[in-house]
Amino acid sequence: MLGVSWTGPTQRLHGTAQVRTRSLETGAWSAWRDLETDTAPLVDPEAGSDARGASEPLWVGPSDGVEVQVVHKDGSTSAGLPKGLQVNLVDPGVATTAETKATEPAAYVAEASPTDGTSPSDSPSPSDSVPPTDSVPPTDSVSPTDSVSPSASVSAPPSDSASPSASSSPSASASVSVPPAPPSTVPEPPVVSRAGWGADESLSPDPSEYNADVKAVFVHHTDGSNDYSCADSAAIVRGIYAYHTQTNGWNDIGYNFLVDKCGTIFEGRKGGVDRPVLGAHTYGWNRESAGIAVLGEYTTTGASNAALESVARIAAWKLGQYDADPATTVQLKSGAAQTNYFGTGFTAGGSYTFNRISGHRDGYNTQCPGSSLYAQLPTIRAWASGPVQGLKLTSLSGAALSGSTYYTKGAITVKWSTTTPGSLISRFELLVDGKVAATASGTATSVGATLPSGRHSVAVRAVHQSGKTATSSALTVVTDTTAPTFTTAPQISLRTGTVNTTAVPVTLGWKAADDAALKSVSLLSPTTATFGPTTTSSSRTATSGTASTWSMKAYDYAGNTRTSSPSYTPVILQETSAVKSGSWTARSSSSYLGGKSYSSGSKGASLTWTFTGRSASWVVSRASTSGQAYVYVDGVKVSTVDLKSSTTLYRQAIWTKTWSGSAKHTVKIVVVGTSGRPTVTTDGLVYIK
Secondary structure, three states: OEEEEEOOOOOOOOOEEEEEEEEOOOOOEOOOEEOOOOOOOOOOOOOOOOOOEEOOOEOOOOEEEEEEEEEOOOOOOOOOOOOOOEEEEEEOOOOOOOOOOOOOOOOEEEOOOOOOOOOOOOOOOOOOOOOOOOOOOOOOOOOOOOOEEEOOOEEOOOOOOOOOOOOOOOOOOOOOOOOOOOOOOOOOOOOEOHHHHOOOHHHOOOOOOEOOOOOEEEEEEOEOOOOOOHHHHHHHHHHHHHHHHHHOOOOOOOOOEEEOOOOOEEEOOOOOOOOOEOOOOOOOOHHHEEEEEEOEOOOOOOOOHHHHHHHHHHHHHHHHOOOOOOOOEEEEEOOOOEEOOOOOEEOOOOEEEEEOEEEHHHHOOOOOOOHHHHHOHHHHHHHHHOOOOOOEEEEEEEEEEEOOEEEEEEEEEEEEEOOOOHHHEEEEEEEEOOEEEEEEEOOOOEEEEEOOOEEEEEEEEEEEOOOOEEEOOOEEEEEOOOOOEEEEEEEEEEOOEEOOOOEEEEEEEEEEEOOOOEEEEEEEEOOOEEEOOOOOEEEEEEEOOOOEEOEEEEEEOOOOEEEEOOEEOEEEEOHHHOEEEOOOEEEEOOOOHHHEEEEEOOOOOEEEEEEEEEEEEEEEEEEOOOOEEEEEEOOEEEEEEEOEOOOOEEEEEEEEEEEEEEEEEEEEEEEOOOOOOOOEEEEEEEEEO
């Protein structure tokens, strides 16, 4: 970790301080990177006598070389720089429970103007409006020139003395009044204590100072790289701590809490995380607030959801100690006359409105916490305050949807999603007809329940840790345990078409119903097919002379089923089985059923078949010269059938009749003797037994 500092916190660095470092792992030099130098106030009455003006510290990772330059805003290289300009290098050391022997870090002091020299050829130049100053090319080691002298080393090895735990009350000298630690309205998130991240408490010997309460929280970023490993987060915190105490000259780290990109929360300034510890984070507003810094730089890149979640959790908990809703605003009293980033002026002692969760730039003229993180503050407020955001039901298993209604046998599993993280949610409640039927934890995404018979309204209610609730839109769910019925059992009836000795054209008919919602009906045998709920018939063929089981299953949307499996046999009656009257001639051809048929052109000639069944069809041959015949059923004339056809057709079921049940029937055909085409050729009768 490194930065630049200078004598006197009232001085400003008029220019852009830039650094580049050489990687210890690869030996490659990084690009030039700007240091933020406008985040500290010109005059801070809370600062100690050893306070210095300084940039924000920059985490660069393991490095063995550094080069620093100051680019003046007017393009010149002769503008004065503040006295005592130093490059401060921080080795954060290693946190351990035993004594740590860390390598002594190095630090160097650079005077106001650089020595003459040639800019390194591999140095990217700043923009045309900000020309770089001359600088000395980096060598294998960072050696001070005549104009560079080393400053005191800055390091942050941990001490053997343990700091207070994250939730413990601090010890304080008799002269310090320690305020109470009020309970919060929301749960405390896990916090890595100062001992946990390896704070060297000898760097902060002064006792803690306290505010009366915490009315607001200011969000910051620490600047530096975002590609750090979260395994290095504790080291980064140690580095910031050392920088604030050894370089800035403060009596402790400035922030009350720090959060890394993985969501780990670190205790910052000592005094007890559950106390209103006075921090040094937002000039002019520290007396009524707490500061939370996210490790990294968020000007163009937003913070991770894990970081936002933890900022929301710690902010909600801290504000909850003082019954403050994170989504509201509050009046804060200004401790200094100044202007913020947006040009709003503040007068010392005046009261001004702030969001309970604000950005550093809201109170001070700085870009912190970066434009991208600043744009995420509404999300942090919503998550911290509640109610739960983005609650919606995503699926309902154990039930089937028909239209806008779900149907189930009873057991269902409801699934949902939210945009608010589960750590900020107290619980979920499954509401059935407005009453709680089941509960699940705040991190759950589903819950199961068994519904009683009938129609229900099903919704999910999310209870935020604040107690605020949000309820999803409701689903209509019908619990149905009754199987469908066949109001008309599956049955086959003969239909017109071509008949042969192996297959007879039939119509399969049925009617199914359900007390809730019929889904489908399937034919299981002698072949398979699936039909919609409103379909009641299908054209099929049946095997001649063989009994076939016509099995069908009805399904409702709840998953209940019923099966019906009647059996039918199509029977072919040849002409020889009929009772004849008049003149008939036998004909032989493979085109006829059984190879034979009867033909007659004699008016009044008849054939009569008697059978017991529920459906019948008369089979004939047809041609352009074919005549007409009368059809009698049980002694009553029912039809006149014309056999004429423009094309010659054989084995045609030309007339059919179906009854509601099986009974004994007589079918008689009589030759009409049509003028010019009197001949009728009959090929038998088919009936369903």
